[in-house]
């Protein structure tokens with residue numbers, strides 16, 4: 330089983346009387362290589378040996394888009410289990426943060442892009458993301474299980490089933 334992370338940096342204001350609606354934006358990356366090339370996701374990737382999930386999320390965000398994050402500023406937002414053909418393929422820790430330093434830059438791995446929360450390009454993301462990411466971006470916590478079958482993730486596998494629990498306690 331792989332252990333991985335995702336990190337969703339957020340910027341911008343909350344609703345005000347003058348400007349109704351949530352005007353916040355989320356930083357996504359268009360992946361330039363690896364799993365999901367050409368698709369959008371949050372910065373993230375696999376844990377390295379000896380690394381905690383929080384350290385991994387900080388490192389991946391720095392490597393992929395150049396933002397600096399203090400690990401204590403990451404808010405754990407979810408735990409997602411991805412099953413492929415009946416076996417656990419990846420366990421993914423999801424974080425969000427409104428605190429970071431620097432401006433996102435494009436790297437060999439990724440092209441960063443800010444999206445208004447209402448314009449997140451779910452049609453160019455993993456099929457399950459539309460089920461859990463909107464809640465995560467609004468400050469909720471989630472535990473989810475997603476089942477794929479019949480091939481390699483993203484390219485060939487079909488999304489067959491899911492189970493979601495909201496507003497759960499998620500640790501670290």
Ligand SMILES: Nc1nc2c([nH]c(=O)n2[C@H]2C[C@H](O)[C@@H](COP(=O)(O)OP(=O)(O)OP(=O)(O)O)O2)c(=O)[nH]1
Nearest residue numbers: 333334335363364370373374375419421455457458
């Ligand atoms: N949004 C989203 N992300 C997913 C899903 N399934 C899944 O593994 N991921 C994430 C977890 C990881 O952050 C990433 C896959 O990890 P990876 O390690 O293959 O990606 P990578 O090429 O960036 O990895 P790395 O070499 O930088 O560690 O995709 C999904 O259904 N939705």
